[in-house]
Amino acid sequence: MNGPKPNLFVPALIGGVVAGILSGIPFVNCLCCLWIIGGAILASYLLAKDSTVTLRAGDGAIVGAFAGIFAAFVRSFLSIPFRAVEFALFQKIMERLSEYMPEAPGEWKDAFSLGAGPISIAGFFLGLVISAAIFAVLGALGGIIGMALFGKKTPPPAQGTKHETSQDTSHSQS
């Protein structure tokens, strides 16, 4: 009744790379965790799109979690060159701000100081581990949502009727 499940790796990789890039680019990454959830939803969509078997919420959780982990790697390595650029840009902003506001609010200075300076290798890998753990959870959530939205609820028609596309599916409730 159910054939072999599709490979999770490629959908997770694509969703993770997209999420990692968008969450790593300065100014674009202002959508916070929503990029990770969005990337996981994309991974679920890609997984379900060409699947010939009925996929479940748990399958979405797995592909989403892997997408989150891939996103953490991409974002972490992408942040290396952007970190210096970001800090230089914020320094210029602060210099401009000081022309109009000699005493900048304390929380602004502290916020900028958090990302200041070079990062050690140990700090990089610690950040990578923390990101991977958090993004895996967010990715699992996004994957479940994606499977709920795009996953097939009923198996495809039995053999004997040839269907070229997988568009002929029905969603029982949603």
Add this chain to the structure above:
Amino acid sequence: MSRGKILLFYLATLAGILGWLGAVGLAPYLRSRGVPLGKFIYVCFSPVCHQIPARSFLAWGYPLAVCARCLGIYSGFLAGMALYPFLRGFSTVRLPETKVFLAVTAPIAVDTAGNFFRLWVTSNVLRLATGFLWGTILPFYLMTGLTELALKDKKQIE
């Protein structure tokens, strides 16, 4: 047996979100006391939040570890966890209807898009509210997916 596992996942998830929100509030407190752990907590949340002070609520004179929208999402998640036993119970799991998901997602999607494309600037209260609304439905997805992974009978989710 399934009921026990569902309850276990529920309690674990509840503990997780309580700890998560606790850390959000603990960061500014520790920072106000000059404890270095506070700064570490901010760094831990930095991958999932821009932490822009102007977009964050303050506590003890410092911004929370996440912005208003993220705080709304996490708070809404906690509210959803509180509703879960009454709406689902622990005997079975079921995914929410898509139309319900789209209804609670529309406000945060519109608000986020409007701010992202500089069409308007929303207040922190409105960001909190739209995030809260969206966050309430998230536990119903997470609980379903995680519980399904653990159920041995592999019953298909409705």
